[in-house]
Amino acid sequence: MRFAPMPTPAAPNPSPTDEPPIPRKPPGQRADWLAWSLQLLLGLFVGGIAGALMGNRMMRLYFIGVEELHLVVAGAALFGGAIASYRGEDTWTTRSALDPERPIPASQCRSWSIAIGSVGILTFSCAVIRHLHIVGWRGGHFSPSVGEVILLLVGILLAWQLVHAWRTATIFTVYGPLERDEAPFAFWFWVAGASLGALFILIRLL
Numbered sequence: 001m002r003f004a005p006m007p008t009p010a011a012p013n014p015s016p017t018d019e020p021p022i023p024r025k026p027p028g029q030r031a032d033w034l035a036w037s038l039q040l041l042l043g044l045f046v047g048g049i050a051g052a053l054m055g056n057r058m059m060r061l062y063f064i065g066v067e068e069l070h071l072v073v074a075g076a077a078l079f080g081g082a083i084a085s086y087r088g089e090d091t092w093t094t095r096s097a098l099d100p101e102r103p104i105p106a107s108q109c110r111s112w113s114i115a116i117g118s119v120g121i122l123t124f125s126c127a128v129i130r131h132l133h134i135v136g137w138r139g140g141h142f143s144p145s146v147g148e149v150i151l152l153l154v155g156i157l158l159a160w161q162l163v164h165a166w167r168t169a170t171i172f173t174v175y176g177p178l179e180r181d182e183a184p185f186a187f188w189f190w191v192a193g194a195s196l197g198a199l200f201i202l203i204r205l206l
Helices: 033-060 066-091 107-135 146-168 184-205
Strands: 170-173 176-179
Touching: 033 066, 033 107, 066 107, 107 146, 107 170, 107 176, 146 170, 146 184, 170 184, 176 184
Parallel strands: none
Antiparallel strands: 170 176
16 A cells, blocks of 8 residues: 655745845954053153253253253153053063963054153154244254244144055044045045145245
8 A cells, every 4th residue: 555645845935034134244342441551651751761861962962951950851751652642561571472462552542642742742842843943953043933843733633644554454533533435535634634734835845
């Protein structure tokens, strides 16, 4: 006696719930402001000591006077704090190939470190330019005007912006940091503007 073959059940239609979930973008790294502040304070202390030693040497070479010494110390302290807070523990200790990867500071912390470092560089440059504007180079006749000093400071800031954009693919705008991968058109627009501004300042100063 033969039996009829059992019918094969039809495959169920896939429902919308059976589709694979769309991968979500991982949340951004939380900023550890306590560790960032501790690194900043330590960098300020070390940078201030280095600025005091550097300031004495610069006075002997007639780059600054006694009136500008506090600006050199403040600028070096801010720059040292920026480096320490940006790099974290890598500033003070070396890491071997067998050591685990250290956490990278959050983007908010690094943005503040870069801003503080920029203020330090401008403060340090202002001390030298102020001294040259008042007494000139070794008592000579070189004495730039106030407008030329401002143009030089802006040119230094724009040049630093271009170098930073080339190395990290991030440029700072009036609306905050802008990454090349997120908005390439806006990124290259700001890079072109900074390049034209730096070129204009260079032509005016020459």
